[in-house]
Amino acid sequence: IFAEALRLAAVTLDARGVPLTPVSHCSALCTLILATDEGRRRCLASWQGARPGEFRPCHAGLLTLSAPVWVEGQQVATVVACQFAAPAGEGEAWQAHLADLAHQLGLDEGALLGAAGSIRTMPGEDLQRLTKLLHLVAQTFGEIGEERRNLIARLRQIAAISQI
Numbered sequence: 668i669f670a671e672a673l674r675l676a677a678v679t680l681d682a683r684g685v686p687l688t689p690v691s692h693c694s695a696l697c698t699l700i701l702a703t704d705e706g707r708r709r710c711l712a713s714w715q716g717a718r719p720g721e722f723r724p725c726h727a728g729l730l731t732l733s734a735p736v737w738v739e740g741q742q743v744a745t746v747v748a749c750q751f752a753a754p755a756g757e758g759e760a761w762q763a764h765l766a767d768l769a770h771q772l773g774l775d776e777g778a779l780l781g782a783a784g785s786i787r788t789m790p791g792e793d794l795q796r797l798t799k800l801l802h803l804v805a806q807t808f809g810e811i812g813e814e815r816r817n818l819i820a821r822l823r824q825i826a827a828i829s830q831i
Contacts, residue, residue, distance in 0.1 A: 676750035677804075703773060709726040728764055734746050
């Protein structure tokens, strides 16, 4: 819901950096990239390299932002928002590198360039809002994780009592 509402993509990684979820609301451009083995490898490296609260370019020049998910003081996951760009003049000219990227990944250059329009450009105020919202999503995941741990502990306690 978060990814679709903001028209960007999101993925959740476990503590080791392995995706726990598929990419939500994947753009047409990134769907093409992720269809290749090398593209998936590069995207995973970009997601794993995202630093919490810091906008960083991915291998395709698009922006990524991450937020850690904490459960009982331990980082258990990371939520990554990706597949969006800053307005022209504020970020990299990522489109200029698409022809090279298509060649490197063995993709049709025309198809990749044609899919560039699926990338959302986010103005500065939306980037600030995204930082806050992504933090809230990660915090909510953490709260759900803590509630799940508490529920499992209670169920184990009930099971132990019922065996007496």
